[in-house]
Amino acid sequence: MKIEGKRALWKxxxxxxxxxxxxxxxxxxxxxxxxxxxxxxIEIMKNRLGKDLYEEPIHTTCTGIAYHSDIVPxxxxxxxxxxxxxxxxxxxxxxxxxxxVTSFGVYSEVLETWHHFPETExxxxxxLWKATRREFKKPANVAHASDIIYKFRDQxxxxxxxxxxxxETGKPLRVVEHIGCHYAKMFPHKGVGGxxxxxxxxGMIESWGGEVVDYPERRHCCGFGFxxxxxxxxxxxxxxxxKKKFDSMAPYKPDMIITNCPGxxxxxxxxxxxxxxxxxxxxxxxxxGIPVLTFEEVAGLVLGYDPWDLGLQFHQVAVEPLLDKxxxxxxxxxxxAGPGGKFIGSPELPETLKC
Amino acid sequence: xxNLYERLQKDVRFVEGLKACINCGTCTAICPAAAxxxxxxxxxxxxxxxxxxxxxxELLKSDTIWYCGECMSCKTRCPxxxxxxxxxxxxxxxxxxxxxxxxxxxxxxxxxxxxxVGDWSVNYGYCLYLExxxxxxxxxxxxxxxxxxKNWNExxxxxxxxYQGDGxxxxxxxxxxxxxxxxxxxxxxxxxxxxxxxEKLSAKKAAxxxxxxxEGRTSEYFLHVYNTNNNKxxxx
Numbered sequence: 001m002k003i004e005g006k007r008a009l010w011k012x013x014x015x016x017x018x019x020x021x022x023x024x025x026x027x028x029x030x031x032x033x034x035x036x037x038x039x040x041x042i043e044i045m046k047n048r049l050g051k052d053l054y055e056e057p058i059h060t061t062c063t064g065i066a067y068h069s070d071i072v073p074x075x076x077x078x079x080x081x082x083x084x085x086x087x088x089x090x091x092x093x094x095x096x097x098x099x100x101v102t103s104f105g106v107y108s109e110v111l112e113t114w115h116h117f118p119e120t121e122x123x124x125x126x127x128l129w130k131a132t133r134r135e136f137k138k139p140a141n142v143a144h145a146s147d148i149i150y151k152f153r154d155q156x157x158x159x160x161x162x163x164x165x166x167x168e169t170g171k172p173l174r175v176v177e178h179i180g181c182h183y184a185k186m187f188p189h190k191g192v193g194g195x196x197x198x199x200x201x202x203g204m205i206e207s208w209g210g211e212v213v214d215y216p217e218r219r220h221c222c223g224f225g226f227x228x229x230x231x232x233x234x235x236x237x238x239x240x241x242x243k244k245k246f247d248s249m250a251p252y253k254p255d256m257i258i259t260n261c262p263g264x265x266x267x268x269x270x271x272x273x274x275x276x277x278x279x280x281x282x283x284x285x286x287x288x289g290i291p292v293l294t295f296e297e298v299a300g301l302v303l304g305y306d307p308w309d310l311g312l313q314f315h316q317v318a319v320e321p322l323l324d325k326x327x328x329x330x331x332x333x334x335x336x337a338g339p340g341g342k343f344i345g346s347p348e349l350p351e352t353l354k355c
Numbered sequence: 356x357x358n359l360y361e362r363l364q365k366d367v368r369f370v371e372g373l374k375a376c377i378n379c380g381t382c383t384a385i386c387p388a389a390a391x392x393x394x395x396x397x398x399x400x401x402x403x404x405x406x407x408x409x410x411x412x413e414l415l416k417s418d419t420i421w422y423c424g425e426c427m428s429c430k431t432r433c434p435x436x437x438x439x440x441x442x443x444x445x446x447x448x449x450x451x452x453x454x455x456x457x458x459x460x461x462x463x464x465x466x467x468x469x470x471x472v473g474d475w476s477v478n479y480g481y482c483l484y485l486e487x488x489x490x491x492x493x494x495x496x497x498x499x500x501x502x503x504x505k506n507w508n509e510x511x512x513x514x515x516x517x518y519q520g521d522g523x524x525x526x527x528x529x530x531x532x533x534x535x536x537x538x539x540x541x542x543x544x545x546x547x548x549x550x551x552x553x554e555k556l557s558a559k560k561a562a563x564x565x566x567x568x569x570e571g572r573t574s575e576y577f578l579h580v581y582n583t584n585n586n587k588x589x590x591x
Contacts (some may be wrong), residue, residue: 026525028481028482028483029483031481031516031525031526032481032483032485032488032526033500035511035514035515035516035525035526036514036515038525039514039515039516039525055523055524056523057521057522057523057524057527057530058529058530058533060476060480060481060529060533060537061476061480061481061482063476063482064482065472065482065483066468066472066473066476066482068425068444069425069468069472070444070447070448070451070465070468071465071468071469071472071473071546071549071550071553072473072476072541072546072549073448073544073545073546073549074366074367074368074444074448075544075545076540076541076544076545076546078544079540079543079544080537080540083536083537083540105427113367113371116367116371117367117370120367127540127543127544128540130539130543131536131539131540131542131543131544132536132539132540181426181427181428182426182427184431185426185427185428185430185431186427186430186431186438188431195431196431219428220387221387221424221426221428223387223424224424224426225387225388225423225424225425225426226424226425227421227424227464227468228388228424230467230468230471230472231464231467231468231580231581232492232493232581232582233464233580233581233582233583233584234461234464234584235495236391237387237388237391237392237424239495240390240391241387241390241391244390270495270496270497270500271495273495273497274495274497309514311514313499314499314503314514315499316496316497316498316499316500336502337513338506338509338510338512338513339509339512339513342509344506344509344510345502345506346502347498347499347501347502348498348501348502349498350497350498355499
């Protein structure tokens with residue numbers, strides 16, 4: 001194929017990502033399980049990249065998990081999303097920056113629904129007015145937070161303190177990238193690189209010195225499945241699918257996994273604990289797991305932030321093997337410390353998974 | 356009175372999800388639910404396409420419609436632009452509207468979904484509630500999460516979160532007037548009605564089974580639907 005032809009094809013999978021002035025909406029899952037990741041994102045955006053990013057305290061859940069576990073109707077989700085847009089309009093912003101991939105999918109689905117079924121937008125405006133007396137403009141730009149870090153990946157690389165390189169061998173770290181299903185599988189044109197060859201995390205890995213690992217189940221879901229994880233009786237679905245991914249990637253011996261969805265790192269991290277304790281199988285070296293990090297956490301490590309300030313102690317799979325490879329110094333005694341270094345105990349150790 | 360197919364056609368997700376299925380099975384090949392359950396999204400698309408009312412009613416009362424994980428992998432791969440995952444979302448909505456969800460083991464789990472992510476969304480403004488996702492209901496979360504749960508006040512402070520605090524920040528308290536707005540949205544858009552229907556029909560089922568429906572996440576019937584698995588859902 002001629003290079004012009006390739007470029008023409010690739011153009012279909014480029015997306016516009018706003019350059020500045022973002023209205024940031026948080027993720028319920030990321031706030032709860034990886035609060036340090038959102039903190040790092042805001043810190044990097046404001047202090048490393050000099051961007052304007054605003055968080056409106058009265059924004060809420062988009063209802064994404066309730067919607068995809070089918071307990072709230074589409075009309076409810078559309079109206080809650082419309083309220084978030086109203087808050088953005090009222091504060092003078094027009095570029096939405098979304099922390100959650102489920103939310104990003106919800107915002108995309110709502111906007112596409114309004115586009116193809118204009119009567120649903122009209123009805124939503126009526127419902128929002130009736131319930132809240134608010135009005136809204138649709139966003140000029142909707143980007144997932146990983147799109148934004150992707151956009152500025154080379155600026156981050158220019159400030160890198162610890163690139164994705166094994167300090168001992170000098171070789172690139174071998175990195176698995178896992179994209180949340182709702183980032184681009186529903187609307188491929190809304191993701192960088194589309195659904196089959198998403199480039200959003202690959203771009204970061206390459207820019208920061210790592211090597212991307214390809215493996216057969218690369219596009220398989222992490223296993224969340226909404227109601228399949230939420231209900232204990234269904235949770236075999238989640239960890240069977242998680243295991244399918246790990247069985248597929250393990251022979252390629254990745255040093256780490258990087259994710260853009262807040263849920264995926266949770267299931268890939270806790271899944272390794274569950275599989276180790278239930279089946280006696282571990283996927284990392286010497287009985288450890290494969291560290292699973294969010295893209296914000298990886299950016300933070302590359303930029304030289306302290307691992308415990310980034311909240312890496314929230315992970316069940318130990319991150320120390322990765323920190324050692326990258327040559328990042330850390331104080332083991334501070335890992336589970338409270339505010340001001342106060343001792344507040346530490347977690348029990350699993351029986352099988354080495355931590 | 357509208358029949359079931361006519362009601363499905365009123366859901367934009369059904370209109371968008373079903374164009375013309377050619378029965379190729381690509382969706383089934385890519386489907387994580389089909390890898391785990393005795394489930395075949397191809398058959399779902401074919402079945403709704405047949406418009407057989409009796410067959411539709413049986414489907415709406417079955418476990419089958421509750422197996423999908425809504426990952427939407429089927430959307431990417433279908434060569435005819437169908438989305439079985441969207442068809443499923445429409446079927447699940449109708450199953451609850453008709454009260455049919457109560458007829459299947461997996462459908463009855465909607466009570467537990469309502470009392471967790473449903474209630475948390477409207478009561479707290481988050482679809483997850485930190486103190487509701489402990490290792491009692493989520494043992495797979497493991498010892499680090501257990502430690503965080505036992506020390507959340509200091510752990511979240513250490514990381515700079517604003518748990519239940521005023522103003523912006525991770526896990527901030529959503530103010531009362533905002534929660535009132537969310538409640539009114541739920542009231543005017545049908546979520547409250549769905550919640551009430553799920554509670555009412557679950558109470559009826561609990562009475563049939565001589566179980567306590569109670570409130571919250573510790574009642575006998577909640578734990579029954581949350582934990583029950585007849586193990587007949589898988590490929591043999």
